[in-house]
Amino acid sequence: MFGIFNKKKQTDKVKAAIETANAVACDFSDLIASGSIEPTLIYDVSALPHAKDLIEKSCKLWILACPDVSQRQSWKVVLPMLSQFQEGVGSIPLGLDVSTLVNQGLPPQELARKITSLKMPSAELLERVHAEEHALLSWVTHAVDRCA
Numbered sequence: 001m002f003g004i005f006n007k008k009k010q011t012d013k014v015k016a017a018i019e020t021a022n023a024v025a026c027d028f029s030d031l032i033a034s035g036s037i038e039p040t041l042i043y044d045v046s047a048l049p050h051a052k053d054l055i056e057k058s059c060k061l062w063i064l065a066c067p068d069v070s071q072r073q074s075w076k077v078v079l080p081m082l083s084q085f086q087e088g089v090g091s092i093p094l095g096l097d098v099s100t101l102v103n104q105g106l107p108p109q110e111l112a113r114k115i116t117s118l119k120m121p122s123a124e125l126l127e128r129v130h131a132e133e134h135a136l137l138s139w140v141t142h143a144v145d146r147c148a
Helices: 001-035 054-063 069-084 100-102 108-116 124-148
Strands: 041-044
Touching: 001 054, 001 069, 041 069, 041 108, 054 124, 100 124
Parallel strands: none
Antiparallel strands: none
């Protein structure tokens, strides 16, 4: 008899965890969809709506629990972008956003000045970002394809 109550309690806990994971994952995907995150730049983790590890765990749980195939597929693009958020970057993103520079229609001298004033990431940071991106992409690809 007590086993029935424990199962009900566990089911409620699982549902609550999935709902929380969905909320956290949605906050992250909303940030990515907002257009304020450029795919060529590296941002400080303080720009994230929640702690990076919470976002990663929540997104992974949501991907596994998500009933919508097309939503799961979209996470193949969204989840790897979490790698663009790193500790210690600071308030100015690192990297070169060519599309923004070119679309401003600046004279060549002004464009050159802007480019030379950009903060570029170190080789070590780029390696870390690429390793995280690869790990996240591998995980999400495997998870989504397995759930299909």
